[in-house]
Amino acid sequence: MSPAVSFAGVESVVLDIEGTTSATGFVVEVLYPYSRERFGALLAERAQEPAVRRAAEQVREAAGEPEADAARIERILGSWLDEDRKATPLKTLQGIIWSEGFARGELVSHFYPDTIPALRHWQAAGLRLHIYSSGSVAAQRAWFGHTPEGDLIPLLDGFYDTENAGPKQSPGSYAAITAAIGTDPAGTLFLSDRPGELDAARAAGWRTVGVRRPGEPYFEQGVGDHPEAAGLDEITLTRSTP
Structure with a gap:
């Protein structure tokens, strides 16, 4: 099956967690x-x-x-x-x-089956990967550090939350992340299941994909006029330079 979404010239990918990489139900x-x-x-x-x-x-x-x-x-x-x-x-x-x-090993994080292969593929292709979640940076690091496939933190270049970046539906938060990661907004792609977050990222000059997974809280609402994918394996990304 051909990819649902394809972008060229992407340098950084910023991902939401709940509903995007992982099931909201697990959380x-x-x-x-x-x-x-x-x-x-x-x-x-x-x-x-x-x-x-x-x-x-x-x-x-x-x-x-x-x-x-x-x-x-x-x-x-x-x-x-x-x-x-x-x-x-x-x-x-x-x-x-x-x-x-x-x-303590009492918790192990959850990921959709398409998530970890996509992250590994994108990192190997030279893309910089970041997380922006309403969960704290400490929670994000614990989540990616204790997965069914071991420690995935080495795949990631940065973690952002509502404290070090700002509210997820504010364009200013995405501008703050742009300043922190040093990637041109047009070279930054944001993945989320929430239309309000996608709108805010686009207002800050980012490119966007709405990840719309069956069973997630925002599935019926849709992703507005943003490009849509049912999983990360439907997204093909290439950089502008090797």
């Missing part, structure tokens, strides 16, 4: 409950760790409850999980918990 059904069960102990026992303390303060600020104690923060985090809110402090605390779970 919601496995990782979310794992973190929910451990928020309380993390907040109670490690409150003085800088990352935990900062995230707790961010929760209090976002909730408008400056006096919220650990138990109240845990309840707020639980409600945000129920809403699937992409809140930075939630993602920070999840990242801490997940990183430790992956390191």
Whole structure:
């Protein structure tokens, strides 16, 4: 079967995770409950760790409850999980918990069958690969470091989240990543299942492909007027220079 999408002159590929490289269902059904069960102990026992303390303060600020104690923060985090809110402090605390779970071997990440071969092929072709996810950088590194095929971090050149880049539906976040990776916007391709993210990337001058996988939350919504692929194996990329 011929590729659904083909691009020339691509130097960098930036990928979303949920719904793009990996199943959202795995994150919601496995990782979310794992973190929910451990928020309380993390907040109670490690409150003085800088990352935990900062995230707790961010929760209090976002909730408008400056006096919220650990138990109240845990309840707020639980409600945000129920809403699937992409809140930075939630993602920070999840990242801490997940990183430790992956390191202990209690968690192993999930990838669609077409993902890892595509990443390896693109890297071998000289493309630079980056991740931009609402999950924290710590969570992203744990995800790619503990896969069914071992450590995939060497395939990747950078990790970006809502803290070091910004909100995923803001064109300014993509401009910030452009500045960080040093690739011309026109030579950067973004892959995501979410139309709002694709729109923001295109507004920043990037090229885009909507990855539309059956069973994913955004499948019925579609990807707007962006090029569409059902998997990474339907995308052929070539660089402008050897």
